[in-house]
C-alpha cells in the first residue's frame with residue numbers, strides 16, 4: 001500500500017494543484033492532501049473552508065483523502081503511514097527551496113519527496129496570484145474549479 005501526501009496551503013485550491021493531485025491519484029494507492037495550519041498567516045479562506053473546497057473538487061477520486069496538519073510534515077507522515085511527499089514543480093525557481101525541504105525531510109525521517117513537473121498550462125499559476133487578480137476584477141476562470149471561482153467572488157465581495 002503506497003500512501004503519499006500532497007501538502008500545501010491551498011488558499012484556495014487551483015487547477016494546478018488539481019493536476020498534480022489527479023496525476024498522483026493515478027499512480028499511488030492513496031493520496032492524502034494535507035492543508036497546512038499556519039497560525040501566523042491568515043488566509044483568505046479558513047482551513048475548514050479550504051478542506052471543504054478540496055473535498056468538493058476531488059470527490060471523483062476515490063483514493064484522495066483531505067486532511068490538515070500543523071508542525072512538521074515528517075511527523076504527519078509518521079502518524080499516517082505515509083512514505084513519500086509529492087510536489088509539483090512549476091519552474092526552476094521552485095526547485096531550490098523544494099530541494100532543501102526534500103533533503104531535510106529525508107535526513108530527519110527518511111521521508112522521500114517525488115517531484116512532478118507541472119502541466120505547462122499551469123506553470124505560472126499560484127493561489128496568491130489568483131487572489132490578487134480576482135481582487136482587482138481580473139478573470140481567473142479556467143485557473144480554478146467553478147465552485148472555487150464562485151466562492152472566491154463571494155468572499156472578495158464580502159471584503
Ligand code: ADP
Pocket residue numbers: 007008009010011014015016017020086087088089090117118119122123124125126127128
Ligand atoms: P501556492 O500558494 O503557491 O499555490 P501551495 O502551498 O498551496 O502553493 O501549493 C502546494 C503545492 O502544490 C506546492 O508545493 C506545489 O508542489 C504544488 N503546486 C502549486 N501550484 C502548482 C501548479 N500551478 N502546478 C503544479 N504544482 C503546483
